Amino acid sequence: MKIKVLGSSAGGGFPQWNCNCRNCDGVRRGTIKATRRTQSSIAVSANGEDWLLVNASPDLLAQIAANPELQPARRARDSGIAAVLVIDAQIDHVTGLLMLRERDTPLPLYATNAVWQDLCSGFPVAPILSHYCGVEHRRIALDGAPLAIDALGGVQIDALPLSSKAPPYSPHRNAPERGDNIGLVITNRQTGKRVFYAPGLGAIEAHVLAAMREADLLLVDGTLWTADEMIRLELSKKTAADMGHLQQSGPGGMIEVLDSLGAHNARKVLIHINNTNPILVEDGPERRILTEHGIEVAYDGMTFEI
Ligand code: MLT
Ligand code: MN
Ligand code: ZN
Numbered sequence: 001m002k003i004k005v006l007g008s009s010a011g012g013g014f015p016q017w018n019c020n021c022r023n024c025d026g027v028r029r030g031t032i033k034a035t036r037r038t039q040s041s042i043a044v045s046a047n048g049e050d051w052l053l054v055n056a057s058p059d060l061l062a063q064i065a066a067n068p069e070l071q072p073a074r075r076a077r078d079s080g081i082a083a084v085l086v087i088d089a090q091i092d093h094v095t096g097l098l099m100l101r102e103r104d105t106p107l108p109l110y111a112t113n114a115v116w117q118d119l120c121s122g123f124p125v126a127p128i129l130s131h132y133c134g135v136e137h138r139r140i141a142l143d144g145a146p147l148a149i150d151a152l153g154g155v156q157i158d159a160l161p162l163s164s165k166a167p168p169y170s171p172h173r174n175a176p177e178r179g180d181n182i183g184l185v186i187t188n189r190q191t192g193k194r195v196f197y198a199p200g201l202g203a204i205e206a207h208v209l210a211a212m213r214e215a216d217l218l219l220v221d222g223t224l225w226t227a228d229e230m231i232r233l234e235l236s237k238k239t240a241a242d243m244g245h246l247q248q249s250g251p252g253g254m255i256e257v258l259d260s261l262g263a264h265n266a267r268k269v270l271i272h273i274n275n276t277n278p279i280l281v282e283d284g285p286e287r288r289i290l291t292e293h294g295i296e297v298a299y300d301g302m303t304f305e306i
Pocket of ligand 1: 010011012090091092243
């Protein structure tokens with residue numbers, strides 16, 4: 001089973017178009033050691049030819065161009081993207097669905113009912129796409145039964161409900177529903193190896209910690225280094241928790257959580273990195289701390305064979 005990181009940044013990307021923070025300005029001018037990143041998406045394949053796109057980023061077209069394996073060219077019109085799964089209805093995870101409109105068959109879309117409702121109302125990509133290829137909703141039920149995805153033979157996907165929030169434009173923004181946000185456990189049935197994927201992980205609930213303990217590869221929330229990072233830079237009034245994210249540093253932060261998992265040789269990788277996060281500076285002190293804890297930072301194009 002292959003996992004490819006198509007986009008390792010949080011919403012906004014790195015650099016963000018209108019941002020002049022130290023990181024964005026520095027990467028634009030080449031004055032810091034850092035690498036550009038597109039917005040949040042991974043792809044999973046069992047055979048290297050058919051892919052499940054997990055989150056459809058606003059940068060999807062650039063990501064397809066950067067990853068030729070997503071374009072096997074078997075017919076006049078063709079794509080390696082066999083289906084899409086979205087973990088929430090956030091802009092950085094669903095906007096790319098619009099870019100798939102030229103398909104000649106309806107797009108299979110795996111989503112919870114809560115997310116599907118948002119995609120039919122607050123961010124109506126499903127009704128819009130009904131005028132093009134159409135979308136075939138495949139429900140993620142959260143009833144404990146694993147998902148079998150046609151295009152991923154030998155791969156099992158288990159969805160975990162996460163306590164977080166629906167996006168600002170959701171009709172139920174202030175009345176959170178089970179299924180607004182999910183994490184995934186992706187298992188290669190042949191090797192028994194597991195990937196845990198949760199780019200938005202506001203709280204480490206018991207069932208989440210249990211799944212993290214069993215994973216061989218963790219791709220987890222790398223959004224912010226400190227809880228008040230955006231506030232201190234005067235770029236936002238929101239804390240990490242307000243945005244459904246867990247900061248890396250300090251007591252109860254992601255580094256501490258990852259350290260607590262014990263030494264079972266799991267690869268620990270931060271993903272969905274906000275452009276303000278100092279870990280983007282490859283020779284900076286925060287990156288050195290991560291390295292000391294055996295934690296890696298995802299980059300676009302990073303590939304895992306599990
Ligand atoms: C988030 O996960 O908080 C998002 O990246 C925010 C956004 O897309 O604006
Ligand atoms: Mn996001
Ligand atoms: Zn910035």
